[in-house]
Amino acid sequence: ETGVTQSPTHLIKTRGQQVTLRCSSQSGHNTVSWYQQALGQGPQFIFQYYREEENGRGNFPPRFSGLQFPNYSSELNVNALELDDSALYLCASSSGRGYEQYFGPGTRLTVT
């Protein structure tokens, strides 16, 4: 059974650019949540996908968007990057809504 994986590990982008982060869920998991963790802070909920549909969203602007694919892998897209988007982005998969979440290692995004 493979765990949750994320790619890339690190990424440097320029303000105004767009970025796509990827997450591969643990086998058998149909739910994925994305979180943003700024330096020194706890993670903040971005959104959750359940069976390819957005199932809930935190207080993030529309330039944060996502996709979940039929194999339950997922993408987080951020448009018009801002300096404050610099953070560790974590995805977590689970076998359903309200079940234990298994976290990936994260993607560290730096916006310059």
Place this chain on the structure above:
Amino acid sequence: KNEVEQSPQNLTAQEGEFITINCSYSVGISALHWLQQHPGGGIVSLFMLSSGKKKHGRLIATINIQEKHSSLHITASHPRDSAVYICAADGRYSGGGADGLTFGKGTHLIIQP
């Protein structure tokens, strides 16, 4: 919106000491998670509990639903336990979609040999 508070924010202890980290939340939840985060970012789920007590090795987690309070205990602490410990509240699903986990700010634990 749930507010999750953790204490202490920082804790330094000697190897072998009994450690307690506290977590309180403001509104009803479906479950409370305890997570461990090491430098570099990776998060490991330690416990998910909705009532009572769970034990795994030297780690014990308890929750009091009525008081909206949970504790994480580490017995016979060891330097390898040094990490950030985070509690996170999982809201109830009301049909309006997920709220995701609401995280505390974490407790930075250092166990000195």
